[in-house]
Structure formats: structure tokens, C-alpha cells
Amino acid sequence: MQQADNPLPVSDKVGVLLVNLGTPTAPTAKALRRYLGQFLSDRRVIELPPALWQIILQGIILPFRSPRSARAYKKIWTKDGSPLAAITAQQSKALQQHMPNIVIDYAMRYGEPSIPSRIEKLIASGCRRILLAPLYPQYSAASTATVQDEAYRYLQKIRWQPALRSLESYYTHPAYIQALKINLEKQLANLNFKPDCLLLSYHGMPVKTREEGDPYYYQCMATSQALSSVLNIKIITSFQSRFGSQKWFTPATDVTLQNLPQQNVQNLAVAMPGFAADCLETLEEIALQGRQTFLDAGGKNFATLSCLNDSEEGISMLKTLVEQAISGWL
Numbered sequence: 338m339q340q341a342d343n344p345l346p347v348s349d350k351v352g353v354l355l356v357n358l359g360t361p362t363a364p365t366a367k368a369l370r371r372y373l374g375q376f377l378s379d380r381r382v383i384e385l386p387p388a389l390w391q392i393i394l395q396g397i398i399l400p401f402r403s404p405r406s407a408r409a410y411k412k413i414w415t416k417d418g419s420p421l422a423a424i425t426a427q428q429s430k431a432l433q434q435h436m437p438n439i440v441i442d443y444a445m446r447y448g449e450p451s452i453p454s455r456i457e458k459l460i461a462s463g464c465r466r467i468l469l470a471p472l473y474p475q476y477s478a479a480s481t482a483t484v485q486d487e488a489y490r491y492l493q494k495i496r497w498q499p500a501l502r503s504l505e506s507y508y509t510h511p512a513y514i515q516a517l518k519i520n521l522e523k524q525l526a527n528l529n530f531k532p533d534c535l536l537l538s539y540h541g542m543p544v545k546t547r548e549e550g551d552p553y554y555y556q557c558m559a560t561s562q563a564l565s566s567v568l569n570i571k572i573i574t575s576f577q578s579r580f581g582s583q584k585w586f587t588p589a590t591d592v593t594l595q596n597l598p599q600q601n602v603q604n605l606a607v608a609m610p611g612f613a614a615d616c617l618e619t620l621e622e623i624a625l626q627g628r629q630t631f632l633d634a635g636g637k638n639f640a641t642l643s644c645l646n647d648s649e650e651g652i653s654m655l656k657t658l659v660e661q662a663i664s665g666w667l
Contacts, residue, residue: 351666352440352464352499353659354455355429356471356484357614359447360419364410370403376447381483384545406617413620421616422448425472427647428614428655435656438667440464446484453491459499466500466666468659472613474513475560476506477542477553504662508556509563516654517610518567520645525570525606530638532606534571536597537561538590538623539611541576543583554586560610573597577609577627578618594627598635605631608642613651615644 361372377383377394410419417423422445429443440462444455459467471484485503492498507513525532539557547554561574577590597605607627609619624641631639645651 348463348465350440350463350465351438351663352442352459352462352467353432353436353663354452354459354467354469355425355432355441355443355655356452356469357421357425357443357445358480358616359445360421360616361407361410361448362418364407364414366404366407369406369410370399372448373403373406374399379447379479379483381486382479409617409621412625413617419616420620421614424614424644424646428472428652431647431652432655432659435652436659439659439663446487452484452487456488456491456499460495464499466502466663468502468504468662470504470655470659470662473611474506474613475508475539475553475556475611476551478546478551479542480553481506502662504658506556507658508560510658512654512657514560514563514567516645516648516650517564517608519650520648521564521568521608521642524640524642528606528640530604530640532570532638532640533602533604534573534597534606535568536573536575536590536593536605536607537564538575538577538607538609538627540578540618541585541589543581543585545583547586557611564610577622590623590627591630594631594636595634597631603635603637605636605638606640606642609644612644614646619644 359372359376361368374394377398378391380387383390413420415423425443425445429441433441440459442455442459444450444452446452456467469485469488471481473480476482488501492501521535525535537560542551542553557576558574561572565572573593575588575590575593576586579585579589594605607623609623612619619641628639628641645654
């Protein structure tokens with residue numbers, strides 16, 4: 338077949354799509370209802386019978402949670418919009434500068450820019466090989482797998498598909514642990530107090546996910562163990578963002594923050610290594626709510642450490658992970 342007969346130009350371009358969870362387009366109840374409606378309708382996220390769940394979601398949860406979440410987002414909203422979206426865009430731009438021979442873009446699993454729209458854009462730019470890169474160090478069906486689900490749903494609709502790879506979870510990858518070590522040590526050194534310990538808070542999941550074979554819990558604990566071996570500070574692990582009445586991973590971060598002052602921890606630093614970019618869960622739930630919980634319980638000093646974001650060490654880590662993942666494509 339001659340090139341003129343091809344529906345797309347023949348190209349050896351490689352594309353990389355960085356994907357994060359998602360965010361509303363504005364800190365309003367209307368935008369939150371649309372975003373949460375999409376997020377909480379995902380069968381990977383809420384594993385309940387859809388007919389029953391949609392009655393609960395549309396009739397009870399969205400009418401009450403959307404305004405409450407909008408108020409929380411307003412506290413962290415910036416001139417560039419949602420911190421998560423802005424930082425992910427910055428990560429994409431910075432990685433592109435470090436890897437000019439490939440095409441870098443980003444998407445959100447829920448909200449905009451969508452995964453289908455950005456895969457379509459990469460294909461239109463001539464990318465016949467695409468690395469799907471969910472920015473989740475620890476694998477979970479409710480995060481990593483749903484990104485892959487969405488990508489393949491789009492690919493089912495097109496005839497000429499690109500070659501597709503997915504970035505593996507990197508919870509103990511040397512580049513990830515080294516990036517965290519450097520980044521966290523810098524931030525700890527710049528504090529105006531010496532923490533008694535470092536709390537590593539990961540996003541929580543229902544216990545049943547672990548019982549059904551999801552490796553997320555064990556990968557979080559493996560990350561904490563790896564960091565314990567390279568950081569010269571006592572480390573405690575907890576899980577945040579409980580939702581609903583199910584039994585969730587313990588210890589819970591909010592309970593831990595309330596109890597630590599009674600356990601002779603008066604000075605505390607908190608890091609969230611499961612998040613690739615700062616977002617509502619880090620900036621509002623921990624930096625604002627968590628701080629208040631700790632201080633009200635008798636704590637003296639509290640610091641929330643930033644995620645890797647688009648830091649030099651964070652981008653260097655992403656470059657290493659991407660290079661390894663696309664090995665043989667260039």
C-alpha cells in the first residue's frame with residue numbers, strides 16, 4: 338500500500354500521555370456536581386449495583402456533597418484554576434523540554450482535558466506509539482485500571498489504532514524513592530522546627546478491595562518501608578479521605594492526627610507520596626483540616642510537605658520512568 342492510500346500519515350512519532358485523577362472546571366456547586374457525577378459513577382470507584390447506587394448518588398450524595406466540595410475547592414483555587422490541573426500541565430511542559438524527541442501531553446480521567454480527546458490529538462499529530470502514563474505510584478483498580486479502561490473504550494471506536502503501552506506502578510522504583518528522598522529532605526531542612534516524626538498519608542480505600550486482590554495497600558506500605566530505609570526520621574503511615582460507611586484502611590489520617598499529640602508527638606510533618614501533584618486532598622484536607630485537627634488536639638508545630646509536582650527531581654524521575662517504558666520504540 339502506498340502512503341497516499343493511508344488514512345493517516347506514516348510516522349514513527351512516540352507520544353506520552355500523563356494522566357491524573359481529575360478536577361472540576363470551577364469551584365462551584367454546578368461544576369462539582371458534574372465532576373462528582375462522572376467520578377462517582379465509575380464502576381471501578383463505586384462497586385455497587387448501578388441502579389441502586391444512582392438513586393443514592395443523584396438523590397442524596399450529589400445535592401449535598403457538591404456545595405460542600407465547592408466550598409473546599411474555593412479555599413485552594415488559584416489564578417490558574419485547579420492546582421491539580423495546573424500542576425499536571427506544568428509537569429507535561431517540563432517533561433517535554435527534557436524529552437524533545439517525543440510528544441508529551443496530559444489528560445484527566447474525570448473532567449477536562451479528557452483521555453479520548455488527548456489520545457485523538459496525539460494520533461492526529463502523527464503518534465503511532467503511545468505510552469499511557471497514569472500518575473499513580475501505587476496501583477489500584479480505582480485509579481490506574483480505570484485510566485486504562487477509558488483509553489481502551491476510546492480505542493474500540495477507531496479502526497487504525499496506535500500501539501499502546503501503560504506505565505507500570507512505580508511504588509518502589511529506585512528513581513521514585515530517590516526523588517522523594519531528595520525532595521523531602523530539602524523540605525524538612527527548610528522547616529523552622531524539627532519534626533518528631535514524618536507522617537506519610539495515602540489516599541484510603543475500602544478494606545474489601547484488599548480482600549479481593551487489589552495490591553494498593555501493600556504497595557503503599559512498601560513505599561513507606563522504602564522511604565524508612567533512606568530517610569533519617571521516624572515514619573508513620575496512615576490513610577486519608579474516607580467516604581461512606583464501609584470499613585476503610587486503618588489507621589485513618591484524621592484519627593492519627595488527633596491522637597499523636599497524646600503520644601508525645603508535638604511537632605509533625607506530613608507528606609503524601611501517593612499523590613504526584615498537589616490537589617484538594619493535600620492542600621485542603623491535610624494542609625488546612627489536618628493542621629487544625631492536630632493543633633486542636635494539643636500539637637505545637639505542623640507542616641504539610643509538597644508533592645513532587647514539577648520539581649527538578651520529580652521531572653527527572655518521570656523522564657527515567659518514561660525512557661524505560663518506551664525502550665525499543667526510539
